[in-house]
Amino acid sequence: MAARPVTLGIDLGTTSVKAALLGAASGDPSEFVVLASCARAARAEVAAESSAAGPQGREQDVSRIVQALNECIAALPRQQLRNVGGIGVSGQMHGVMFWKTGQGCEWTEGGAAPLFEPRAVSHLVTWQDGRCSSGFLASLPQPESHLSVATGFGCATIFWLLKNRPEFLKSYDAAGTIHDYVVAMLCGLPRPLMSDQNAASWGYFNTQSQSWNSEILKGSGFPVHLLPDIAEPGSVAGGTSHVWLEIPKGTPVGVAMGDLQASVYSCMAQRTDAGLEVEESTVYSRMIQAAVQQKDTCLTITPTVLGERHLPDELASVTRISSSDLSLGHVTRALCRGIVQNLHSMLPFQQLQEWGVERVMGSGSALSRNEVLKQEVQRAFPLPVAFGQDVDAAVGAALIMLQKNLHQKS
Missing domain, CATH: 3.30.420.40 (ATPase, nucleotide binding domain)
Known part of the structure; x- marks a missing residue:
């Protein structure tokens, strides 16, 4: 055969x-x-x-x-x-x-x-x-x-x-x-x-x-x-x-x-899935561990160091800084939240609803290795979220x- x-x-x-x-x-x-x-x-x-x-x-x-x-x-x-x-x-x-x-x-x-x-x-x-x-x-x-x-x-x-x-x-x-x-x-x-x-x-x-x-x-x-x-x-x-x-x-x-x-x-x-691709990046395990324990933060980080193609002059910033929000956990949580919120601003949840999307699929090595990013995706997109394995x-x-x-x- x-x-x-x-x-x-x-x-x-x-x-x-x-x-x-x-x-x-x-x-x-x-x-x-x-x-x-x-x-x-x-x-x-x-x-x-x-x-x-x-x-x-x-x-x-x-x-x-x-x-x-x-x-x-x-x-x-x-x-x-x-x-x-x-x-x-x-x-x-x-x-x-x-x-x-x-x-x-x-x-x-x-x-x-x-x-x-x-x-x-x-x-x-x-x-x-x-x-x-x-x-x-x-x-x-x-x-x-x-x-x-x-x-x-x-x-x-x-x-x-x-x-x-x-x-x-x-x-x-x-x-x-x-x-x-x-x-x-x-x-x-x-x-x-x-x-x-x-x-x-x-x-x-x-x-x-x-x-x-x-x-x-x-x-x-x-x-x-x-x-x-x-x-x-x-x-x-x-x-x-x-x-x-x-x-x-x-x-x-x-x-x-x-x-x-x-x-x-x-x-x-499924045809009703939405793909979410996060660019591969190096995220240290200690940062992730600290951020997993730090469930929330008031610190706000806009992570667009290189700008965005549609907004090339809008660069990175850090706001709402206080002495209580400067730990490794706060900074990492704020950074991960900023990454996901930047993606959400380009493809809002409301737009997905209008298109009839029923589920978000998360892929990319940075996302698969970072529990904090996963949590922030689930926070930003109030839809069922599935994270691809070995994709x-x-x-x-x-x-x-x-x-x-x-x-x-x-």
Whole structure:
């Protein structure tokens, strides 16, 4: 009896790379099991002094990200890799990197484990990049989009490079997110493909017409030839052009999707669920323990140190300070409450009620590891709240590909 095909999910996050192997538990596409998973820290941050944008720049070394990816895949069971029948990919949104078509990577052949290594690529300018000031953003053309353009958005970064480093852009003829790049390299695509999720995160993309604001961009001298072609997230971008660490050549690879969407998809069991994603952060156990004991506080912390994309000038603050509210427990409780209240201000409970949402699903490693954040979510959202177990974007990316394959066969 032939082994049942499995699906590989990959998530290229801001700090780490994750991979998960999923198999259908039965003929029902909604039932699956995680067969194996792996995570590796990317450690890809580039020193600020190495960035042309100076201290405001946030860039990552693509070679280190791909190295972590190869290590992740190599750590998975070899026999299960041989049975991979589809690959789903997700990753950090908004960011942009550049490469030379046909020269973006090199495959090592002849060894026991063929893999690819980046060549002729730029650094990845991440979503955290702050090179585009408010004044610079105000000088850009108004987009036809449901989103305003913010620093860290791919198109804003390209505009900045066009003004400050025009020669740099002439070295490349393709651009995309880090996960678009990986899909293009795995499949040997002549042009990168991008999902509407990632395109919207770049700015200057109309989700209704599913098209770039090409005429607006051309009018400002924007290099529109760098913009990827648009495809449905999770649809097949192509097949692997080489054997990749035991994964067969010709394995279907899905168009890359956003990590937020993949994370939410992995833990939503019902259509009436609302996904709540908390960005991964380091929270010390002593702080959490102290805050668990400190049930309430009058201290108020607004945690937007970097501002928000829709309010870039509204920075962090601490108010209602008193001598009785300065303990570790008070400060940590106030910080966790501020994080959740900031999320609630962008998606209020009343709006969820209007949409008919009946349950909130909480996911993200910062949330799953922090009991205080969980308590504050339950305080802010007076709905049943469920916290996902072992859910992440890699699982979501694999699940979407798995369900598409099962639907096509049924």
